[in-house]
Amino acid sequence: MHVEYAANETKEQTRWNAVNWRQANRNVRNLRQRIFKAERTGDHRKVKSLQKLMLRSYANTLLSVRRVTQINAGKGTAGVDQVVIKTPEARGRLVDELHSYHPWQAAPTRRVYIPKSNGKLRPSGFQPSTTG
Known part of the structure; x- marks a missing residue:
């Protein structure tokens, strides 16, 4: 897995066939164990922080x-987006x-000018809907 990291981002496309799966499994397993231990001790703040780390x-x-x-038995079935990923290159792109998708970041506000009764314009902003 020859991928360079910069703040948990890749600089080049992921090469699926070069991934070190043993290391990836170890990283995820260790993070799961840390979440389990924090939950067991009742440290809910740490659990939440570790869960965010897992998502990223x-x-x-x-x-x-x-x-x-x-691995999934339904791997050949298209999802709601009607896409089936079959090649290593497509898996790397996916x-x-x-990994670059950040749903927790708000979309920029759109500036709209509303006419006032005196002929001037009043600025207003609204958050465009991201769901259909």
Whole structure:
């Protein structure tokens, strides 16, 4: 897995056949164990922090894509997007796309000018809907 990291992001496309699966499994397993131990001790703040770390984990993204596209019994069935991922290159692109997606970041506000009764314009902003 010859991938360079910069703040948990890849600089080049993921090469699926070069992934060190043993290391990825170890990273995810260790993080799961840390979450379990924190929950067991009742440290809910740490649990939440570790869960966020898991969601942003590159190794977790790799293993998730592998499970859905190679291991899962329904791997040949298209999802709601009507896409089936079959090639290693497509799996690498999917990993990169999923890992760069940040649903917790708000979309920019759109500035709209509303006419006032005196002829001037009043600025207003609204958040465009991201769901259909």
